[in-house]
Amino acid sequence: MEIQPSSTVNEWEASFGRAVRRLRLARRLTQAELAERANISLSTLKNLERGGGSSLASVVRVARALGRAEWLDSFAPAETDFSPMEMLRARGEAGRTRRVRRARAGS
Numbered sequence: 001m002e003i004q005p006s007s008t009v010n011e012w013e014a015s016f017g018r019a020v021r022r023l024r025l026a027r028r029l030t031q032a033e034l035a036e037r038a039n040i041s042l043s044t045l046k047n048l049e050r051g052g053g054s055s056l057a058s059v060v061r062v063a064r065a066l067g068r069a070e071w072l073d074s075f076a077p078a079e080t081d082f083s084p085m086e087m088l089r090a091r092g093e094a095g096r097t098r099r100v101r102r103a104r105a106g107s
Helices: 009-026 031-038 042-049 056-065 069-075 084-098
Strands: none
Touching: 009 042, 031 042, 031 056, 042 056, 056 069
């Protein structure tokens, strides 16, 4: 797809729709055939190809039906090498080291 990170949502949707249509035609599939393979309605596929947007579930189904699961790789969150509990513990220890007790006046 020829889209830039700074593009609008509408531009992203239109670019994705064009890519789906090009690949569908290259595979010699009708819209009805692809919709059936993706288990979505024909109107949903038509809307997607027009750049009208779609649910993430429909995008996933169409990408899989076209054999392009790699399109979905960028949706996955980055892998982490630490656990959420380790983050909480580290945050707690840092918080304790920053706390300073002030002596009360008159004590």
